[in-house]
Amino acid sequence: MANPIVSVLMAVHNGMPHLPLAIESIQQQTFADWEMIVVDDGSTDESANCIAKYAVADRRIHLVRQSNQGLTPSLNHASKLARGSFLARMDADDVAMPTRFEQQVAFLCNHSDVIAAGAGLLLIDPDGDPLGTQVVSADHDQIIQQLFQGQGALPHPTAMMVAEAFEQVGGYDESFTKAQDLDLWLRLSAIGKLANLSEPLLQYRLHVNSITSRHRSEQLECARRAVAAAYQRIGQDVPLLSHLSDRGQTASQVYRRWARMALKSGFVDVARKHAWNGIKASPWSLSHVGIVAKLMGHALSPSASLSPPNSDATAQAARAA
Structure with a gap:
């Protein structure tokens, strides 16, 4: 079989009950030349069985089973199996808009200097009800400025990357349990341009636990480390980064x-x-x-x-x- 244009990377750990909707949103893409590599990261719910059913019915979907290793190693595992020219991220609880791949592939093909492109978000709550949109900058320089401040300027689950560029920088750094995307974007920005499509192309599901203090503290600590490493790579003094303090909420x-x-x-x-x-x-x-x-x-x-x-x-x- 010819290699697909897009390889979708998804890591799943206990992804039910939102997983079917996430997979079906990929199946419903108007751009159909894709493969989907789903790493079941030691799930204890019905996630693996759910993925297996979709893989049997759709030969573009591939299930990989492993013991629980975490998100970052799982994404690297999926990337090593990918055959596509572009790597698209997808999370197990989000919903891709039908034209997401069509628009991102066209953008990357028309902008050869861009090696990763994200998109805007429609934020939804755990029930799938809408909360509002997240506006993102389309300008490379603004994106870089935001990244060096530790901000999520290129939403991870919307990202589509040039596979060769991803491989060139060594993929995800597995020392990052959180903010692995921020570290990756900072390293990718050294070899090419980053961009965003302003239109919301993904429904991004928010969860209470991801914003409360324990999770937020770990996220910010990894973000501080990613930004500090980026400043060190360009030979500049690391700023105080006091804004990346623990802002967890109840x-x-x-x-x-x-x-x-x-x-x-x-x-x-x-x-x-x-x-x-x-x-x-x-x-x-x-x-x-x-x-x-x-x-x-x-x-x-x-x-x-x-x-x-x-x-x-x-x-x-x-x-x-």
């Missing part, structure tokens, strides 16, 4: 932030859901007053603002997005 704070984000984007029912989740997580906190007042100002009845949300309403908001 579950209640995360829900309030999601509520504000959804409200700003016009998803009032989703905002109400997370305002209520925040109240349940920290019922005696006065911090809820502001978001509840804003919700009541959006022509919601008092009972709708202060009582649990209707699941049908949030589902309708997701479909509308």
